[in-house]
Amino acid sequence: MRVNGDEGEDKHTKEIEQVEESGSVVPTKLVVGYALTSKKKKSFMQPKLVGLARNKGISFIAIDPNRTLSDQGPFDVVLHKLPGREWCEVIEEYRQKHPEVTVLDPPNAVQHLHNRQSMLQDVADLNLSDSHGTVCVPKQLTITKDPSSIPNEVAKAGFKLPLVVKPLLVDGSAKSHELFLAYDQCSLSELEPPLVLQEFVNHGGVLFKIYIVGEAIKVVRRFSLPNISKRELEKLAGVFHFPRVSCAAASADDADLDPSIAELPQRPLLERLARELRQRLGLQLFNVDMIREYGTKDVFYVIDINYFPGYGKMPEYEHIFTDFLLSLPQIMYKKRPAT
Ligand SMILES: Nc1ncnc2c1ncn2[C@@H]1O[C@H](COP(=O)(O)OP(=O)(O)OP(=O)(O)O)[C@@H](O)[C@H]1O
Numbered sequence: 001m002r003v004n005g006d007e008g009e010d011k012h013t014k015e016i017e018q019v020e021e022s023g024s025v026v027p028t029k030l031v032v033g034y035a036l037t038s039k040k041k042k043s044f045m046q047p048k049l050v051g052l053a054r055n056k057g058i059s060f061i062a063i064d065p066n067r068t069l070s071d072q073g074p075f076d077v078v079l080h081k082l083p084g085r086e087w088c089e090v091i092e093e094y095r096q097k098h099p100e101v102t103v104l105d106p107p108n109a110v111q112h113l114h115n116r117q118s119m120l121q122d123v124a125d126l127n128l129s130d131s132h133g134t135v136c137v138p139k140q141l142t143i144t145k146d147p148s149s150i151p152n153e154v155a156k157a158g159f160k161l162p163l164v165v166k167p168l169l170v171d172g173s174a175k176s177h178e179l180f181l182a183y184d185q186c187s188l189s190e191l192e193p194p195l196v197l198q199e200f201v202n203h204g205g206v207l208f209k210i211y212i213v214g215e216a217i218k219v220v221r222r223f224s225l226p227n228i229s230k231r232e233l234e235k236l237a238g239v240f241h242f243p244r245v246s247c248a249a250a251s252a253d254d255a256d257l258d259p260s261i262a263e264l265p266q267r268p269l270l271e272r273l274a275r276e277l278r279q280r281l282g283l284q285l286f287n288v289d290m291i292r293e294y295g296t297k298d299v300f301y302v303i304d305i306n307y308f309p310g311y312g313k314m315p316e317y318e319h320i321f322t323d324f325l326l327s328l329p330q331i332m333y334k335k336r337p338a339t
């Protein structure tokens, strides 16, 4: 398998190697191999993370996906996010051959998030509702063929307009992040399956990104799509295309917002949601996009779950990530001689 690097990537790798090599008196306790895209390496493998890790006895080693995995290392932990089925097979084979290595995360669990239908199923099954709030998923329909049937199916299922239309499969490509807003049923037949159709939930234009790293949780606010009023819905028709909404969305943490919109979901609710999803999904590294239904205090909708998201944007991710790595079971029984 050939995964090409570029000049920028080479420079970044050298910078990281320099931090790795700059003397540390702390013996290595944990060797972490990482197989990431060059974009991910740049955003995640920041010198501050690598330096802090080094001082805590964690050494990061870049995995070359073009070479046999078992010939590299040995690793205690492998972090990975690379596209393609081929890589998935490589990493699964390695995981089975090396049960002593913690592979974050198991590829079959990661794949569960590559489909927007299956990704939200566990949230729906969870039926989470307690004194701290209710967590649901938007009403959703999966269309795999024959777009001409969409208007009928939408009417039959009793969906309220407008609808958010997303590609069914998430493969890391720009196309899999495209989004459409459909204001009338007829225009839906123009769309290209496989797709999921979701009811648009008014949420005051603010979204909560809940980052999960093992047992650690951090939540941040982001700007999101604004409310769509009944008047606007009556005026507009057709399907509107958004190349990628979330990428351009700025942090809303410092904005002067209506408190009823900006107030973070209650911590116990987030803790329960994260704990349950970690177990049900079998994942340690993911984030959850959650919105509060406009006009309510505690009715939330999960609209998206992402594997190994942009942790570089999570406050204090260096500390959280290194503490997480050191909490993995490996460290308990490992008898690596001090170097
Ligand atoms: N059902 C919905 N109701 C209201 N707004 C929505 C809904 N679904 C998505 N959105 C808006 O569209 C944005 C993009 O949707 P979503 O998060 O599902 O796409 P994505 O491409 O997977 O995003 P990411 O970059 O986080 O992976 C959301 O951040 C939110 O602003």
Ligand SMILES: O=P(O)(O)O[C@H]1[C@H](OP(=O)(O)O)[C@@H](OP(=O)(O)O)[C@@H](O)[C@@H](O)[C@@H]1OP(=O)(O)O
Binding pocket: 037, 039, 040, 043, 081, 170, 171, 172, 173, 209, 287, 306, 307, 308, 309, 310, 311, 313
């Ligand atoms: O681009 P960023 O680093 O911000 O990370 C984004 C990440 O892209 P990358 O993994 O290719 O880097 C996306 O992954 P794919 O779905 O495309 O696989 C998805 O997880 C987004 O939700 C992340 O943004 P965040 O949710 O953290 O804002």
Ligand SMILES: [Mg+2]
Binding pocket: 246, 289, 304
């Ligand atoms: Mg999202």
Ligand SMILES: [Mg+2]
Binding pocket: 170, 304, 305, 306
């Ligand atoms: Mg997503």
